[in-house]
Structures are given as structure tokens and as C-alpha cells.
Amino acid sequence: MYDLHIIGDQIVRELGQLIQEQIIVTNQQGMIKASTEPERVGSFHEGSLLAMRKKQILHMKQSEVEKLQGVRPGMVFPIIIQNEPIGVIGVTGDPKHISQYGMLVKRLAEMLISDFIHQRDHVQKEQFLAQLLQGMSEKEVRRGAKELKMEAAQLYRIVIVEDVLREWMHEHVKKELFTAIHQGQYAILLPADQELTFLYDWQQKVGIGGSYLLEQIKTSYEEAKTALLYCSKERPVVQEKELTMELIVADITRERAMKFVSRVCGSLVKDSILFEHMYLRIMTDWTLNELASYLHIHRNTLNYRLMKIEEKLGYKLTDVKGRANLYMSCLLIEKFQLYDFVQMHK
Structure with missing residues (x-):
């Protein structure tokens, strides 16, 4: 009525x-x-x-x-x-x-x-999604879904997109339900079977959670937030299911992260150029030629700088334990945005 x-x-x-x-x-x-x-x-x-x-x-x-x-x-x-x-x-x-x-x-x-x-229904659905992200009982979810003619038994996932305006969302998100969660940050509710290829075309930082029923969608939201932490210029779209070692650092404090990075990287944190080279060497699967091209330097110059990095670290970048520690350090830098701490521009 x-x-x-x-x-x-x-x-x-x-x-x-x-x-x-x-x-x-x-x-x-x-x-x-x-x-x-x-x-x-x-x-x-x-x-x-x-x-x-x-x-x-x-x-x-x-x-x-x-x-x-x-x-x-x-x-x-x-x-x-x-x-x-x-x-x-x-x-x-x-x-x-x-x-x-x-x-x-x-x-x-x-x-x-x-x-x-149409506007009223959209507002009601947006409010319902905001409540879902905070957590609702199964009874409340089913009642709300029925009122809004949403399929409660269907699987959904949460996608979070960052650094966009509401006008951008209305332009790029035509049918899907979304709600603002922070300034410039929006959560989108997608059916679990929907293709995600369009997210990679946005050229925005996007974190993607797993698939759950509506009453469990808060879990997908938390996963999307975790995935968003590891988005970068080189890797703008991250699905939570792709994370492995990243999950280990999820509960580490900022203070402990800075201590770990400082201990692993030593004096390298004071050299922004060498640190960036190490970061890209560890966090990408680029060949040396591809990395040199990205940095706009000669291959021989890159080899020389990688050798200087190894001298500062005291071990080869191919060392298994050392590489694992460096990878963990890079994950912590991404999670806590420690780019100023390591004098690295991002």
C-alpha cells in the first residue's frame, strides 16, 4: 500500500x-x-x-x-x-x-x-544494507528482506570501493545496492554469482569479500575491509580469498608493525630510492627488465641498486627467510600506510 x-x-x-x-x-x-x-x-x-x-x-x-x-x-x-x-x-x-x-x-x-x-525504495534498501553491515538477527534480516522484496536465501558479497564521490557511484553502479560507510568509501551488495570483471575496469581501489547469506553479510563486509588494506597502485582490486600471509598480520598493532619493519629492513628504511626498489622487487612478479622499465632506469643500474640493497640487508633477496620477512614488512607497510615511516612515496 x-x-x-x-x-x-x-x-x-x-x-x-x-x-x-x-x-x-x-x-x-x-x-x-x-x-x-x-x-x-x-x-x-x-x-x-x-x-x-x-x-x-x-x-x-x-x-x-x-x-x-x-x-x-x-x-x-x-x-x-x-x-x-x-x-x-x-x-x-x-x-x-x-x-x-x-x-x-x-x-x-x-x-x-x-x-x-523508486527513491523511497532505494533509501529504505540503503538503510537496510547499512544495518546489515552492523549485524542483524536472522529474524530481522528475513523480515527486512521480505519488505524490500529481496531474496534472503540467496548468497551475496560485499565490495568496498574507495576514494569516490556519490555522483561517481550513481554513474558507475546502476542496479546494485550501495551505501556510504566513510567519506569517499562505499559498500556495494552484489549477488554472489555476479561477474566481477567490471570492478577491474574502474581503476579504483576495490576490496572484495566472500559470499554469504544476508544474515552473515557482516562477515563479507569485514573481509572486504581487510582486502581493501592491501590494495595498491600496482594491485588496485583485491579479493579476500586471495590473501594468505596477509591474514597473519590482520591483528598486529601499528606500533608492533613499525618495530618489525625497522628490525627487518634496518638502515634501508632511511633510503627511499632503495626501499622502493626492494618493495617492488618483493611485491611484484615483474622481471628485472620490466622493473627497470617501470622505474625508468637502465637494467645495469637496477642490478647495482639491488646489490646495494642486499649489502644493507646483509643477505640476498633470494634468501627464503629474508624474503619472507621482507614480504611481511611490505604487507604491514600497506596495511598501516607506513610510507612516510620508510620515506617511500606511494
Whole structure:
């Protein structure tokens, strides 16, 4: 059921700019909810019930005025949304004159109401998603999903996109439900079986959680937040299921992370150029030629700098334990954004 109490006044204002006649809007019970004549609001209009019952535009002639409660000469137009009459627009005056623009009045009203319903439903779904991310009971989830006509038994996942504006979201996210979680950060609810290739085309940092039922979607949200921590320029889209060693550092504090990085990397943290070279060598699968090209230096220059890195570290970059520690250090740098600490531009 649709309550025309809110949208009714807007319909009256919009139509009042197009025609000079008096206008009313009634709800499904035939009660006038809005009117160009405020004193009629709250009164009963029996002709509107007749128009809704027949789903037809009706002329209110003198004979109807005499036998129907609250009726004046004019026309009544049932408002049909999804094949359901949700109310009536009444226009007072000579039916012969009103009929010239009657369908325009009806279609404009239905367009305004459809747009209002769409916006209202989107707001309600966005609020529901925000509540889901905070955690809801199974009973609350199923009730909310039923009200919003969402499939509670279906699997979904959460995707978080960072550093975007709401206008960008409306432009790129046409059908999917999303809600703001922080400034410039939005969570998107996707069906688990939806292809994710379009996310890689956005060229934005995107963290992707696993697939869960709606009552468990908070878990997907937490996973997406974890994945987002490891997004970078070289790897903008990260799925939580791709994380391995990253999960080990999930609960480490910032202070302990800085201590670990300092202990593993030693004096290398004070040399931004060498540290960046080490970071890229550890965190990418590029060949030496590809790395040299990315850094815009000669291959021989890169080899020399890698040798200097190994001298500062005291071991080869191919050393298994050393490489594992360096990889862990790089993960901590990404998680806690320690680029200033290691004098590295990111």
C-alpha cells in the first residue's frame, strides 16, 4: 500500500502550475490527502473509490454530485502503479474542458509517484544494507528482506570501493545496492554469482569479500575491509580469498608493525630510492627488465641498486627467510600506510 500523504502535496503543486482548476489527491480509502483547497483535506471523496474500483477515468456530473459523498463536478483519474490503483486525482470543472488535458494530468502524476517510490525504495534498501553491515538477527534480516522484496536465501558479497564521490557511484553502479560507510568509501551488495570483471575496469581501489547469506553479510563486509588494506597502485582490486600471509598480520598493532619493519629492513628504511626498489622487487612478479622499465632506469643500474640493497640487508633477496620477512614488512607497510615511516612515496 502506498500512502500519498507525502507525495500528494507535490502532485498538487506541480499540476497547479499547469492548470487553473481545483485539484485533489485521495488515497486508496478515498480520503483527500492533498488539495488546492486546504479545507478539503481529510474529507471523504466517494467518487474516487468508484474510479479505483473500475480502474477508469470517470466524469463527475451533477447526478453523481447529488448522490456521492464529497463529490464536485469534474473528473477523477485513478492513479495506477504496477497495475494497482493507489489513489485518485480529482479535477473540479467542466468535464468537456478538463478531458482535453486529462491524460497529461494522469501521466504526470503517475510519473511523479513512480519516481518517488523508486527513491523511497532505494533509501529504505540503503538503510537496510547499512544495518546489515552492523549485524542483524536472522529474524530481522528475513523480515527486512521480505519488505524490500529481496531474496534472503540467496548468497551475496560485499565490495568496498574507495576514494569516490556519490555522483561517481550513481554513474558507475546502476542496479546494485550501495551505501556510504566513510567519506569517499562505499559498500556495494552484489549477488554472489555476479561477474566481477567490471570492478577491474574502474581503476579504483576495490576490496572484495566472500559470499554469504544476508544474515552473515557482516562477515563479507569485514573481509572486504581487510582486502581493501592491501590494495595498491600496482594491485588496485583485491579479493579476500586471495590473501594468505596477509591474514597473519590482520591483528598486529601499528606500533608492533613499525618495530618489525625497522628490525627487518634496518638502515634501508632511511633510503627511499632503495626501499622502493626492494618493495617492488618483493611485491611484484615483474622481471628485472620490466622493473627497470617501470622505474625508468637502465637494467645495469637496477642490478647495482639491488646489490646495494642486499649489502644493507646483509643477505640476498633470494634468501627464503629474508624474503619472507621482507614480504611481511611490505604487507604491514600497506596495511598501516607506513610510507612516510620508510620515506617511500606511494
